[in-house]
Amino acid sequence: MKILLIHQNFPAQFKHLGPALAERGDQIVVLTPKVKEATKWKGITVLPYAVKGSTTQGIHPWLADFETKLLRGTSCYDAALALKKRGFDPDVILAHHGWGESLFLKDVWPDARLGLYCELYHRSGKAETGFDPEFPSASPERDPLRLRLKNINNRLHEEVMDAGISPTQFQAGTFPDSYQSRITICHDGVDTDAIVANPNASLALPNGKTVTKRDEVITFINRNLEPYRGYHRFMRALPELLRRRPDADIVLLGGDETSYGARPPDGKTWKQIFIDEVRGQIPDADWARVHFMGRVPYDTFLSMIQVSTVHVYLTYPFVLSWSLIEAMSAKCAIIASDTAPVREAIIGGQTGVLVDFFDQEKLIQETCTLLDAPERREFLGANARRFARERYDLKRTCLPRQLKWVDDLAAAYPVRKPRD
Structure with a gap:
């Protein structure tokens, strides 16, 4: 299976899953702005791309947040087009979509299955933006408006997401109901064999x-x-x-x-x-x-x-x-x-x-x-x-579930790219 990984700070949440996929024989390619030169890491081909452009001076701050994601999305799109021209057509794309990089990847590979790391959906209210009264919002009455705009990136990805994965019930639960049936709750996992008590530490x-x-x-x-x-x-x-x-x-x-x-x-x-x-x-x-x-x-x-x-x-x-x-x-x-x-x-x-x-x-x-x-x-x-x-536990619980999630994703009928 050919798999494309997308993360602005790779390996991050994919530091265990990526190598496990490569070890079992999948062809893994990464696009990330974190590296400057193409490199190999644990059997994975890591390719760089540069984020082009900068946020417009004087733009509305709510729009500036999305413009930053848009710049990452279009830059990653350009890198994906170049990768496609070199003959790489992934069966599955795995991305942390929080920075917007994966916004347009279905436009490059409409038949690829897109799996997203669903870290958080932004919500307003006392339990979220109003949790700590010591640091009140400058304009709490505008928080629902601001966060609605901040969630544009989440909403656009909802149209193209085939499946999601989230590390906790709380984090998955921040997403709207329309996401819920597509999100698997599975923690990233920790290596409990290596992380042990040591009386001589x-x-x-x-x-x-x-x-x-x-x-x-x-x-x-x-x-x-x-x-x-x-x-x-x-x-x-x-x-x-x-x-x-x-x-x-x-x-x-x-x-x-x-x-x-x-x-x-x-x-x-x-x-x-x-x-x-x-x-x-x-x-x-x-x-x-x-x-x-x-x-x-x-x-x-x-x-x-x-x-x-x-x-x-x-x-x-x-x-x-x-x-x-x-x-x-x-x-x-x-x-x-x-x-x-x-x-x-x-x-x-x-x-x-x-x-x-x-x-x-x-x-x-x-x-x-x-x-x-x-x-x-x-x-x-x-x-x-x-x-x-x-x-x-990483090896016995979380990583096997993550691998199954990828396999189930690969077998799913893909959501097509957004309608024009």
Whole structure:
């Protein structure tokens, strides 16, 4: 079978599926702007394309969002035409359509089956754009209008999507009913054979100190340290946590950029904004026990969750982080926000502890209680790993389901290109 993969940041969500397809004998070609030269990766041919053009100056911001996707879509379309002229005609196209790249691929290959990674459909309302009252929309009455325009890309893909795949019930459920029958819920999967507890793990901290499982370590991990992932709620808990736990080291992993939501004001970073907010409440000796790791190699990330005594995961109702499932696989004792889709993975009192996203005192209290309860930590960690193995294991559960999804997609009668 000939399969075309499309992702602006390849391999991303296809890092396991792509090589598995190639290993079983499928011919896999990737189009991505991430590389500059054609290359081979794990049996996959990776071809570059350049995004041509730039957003029109002074254009309405709602339209600018779609124009960016349109530029990616037309650029990818041009690369697809060139690939077709070279004789490549895929049976199946797999794409993360969130950036618009796959908008016009059915116009190049109308008989190819198009499978989309359905990450999120944008919704307005208290549970979504109005979730955190600390960061209100500048014009909440216009949010439904703005998000309707933002979903143009989703709506246009609905016309040509043969099947979709989504990692959680929550994420799939954000899409309209017209999508639902075509979306398979299947997590990307984590390698639970490789991500295990390690009683001999150690982690070197930026100040030169090394911590192990014998130390009291509170961990917090985001791709970027920002409000969408509860960074502000965690930071505000630090003064009291440090006071109550004089022997604890608090280790935070994450970059300084913004992955989701609004950018910070005045050219600052969310990381520094909330450091500045709490720093005056924390004595120097206690602040020395707060360690910002930045972005680190995967081995360092793995060591971090392996030395963790209590791991804190907070998020808005949004896309679920891989790091939560990886922490579960490593038998971490987890305290997490009681938000969707966290509740799909963390069952309160069984696979972790759930706390209200906004209840700072409860977060502090539950963290301290868990730090003082080694038997409970062991119980929660063992259950978390067992749940991760049953529900999210890459090799035994998720990857076989993903491969079946591709095969079912290949066998489906394709949706044709949009009517003129």
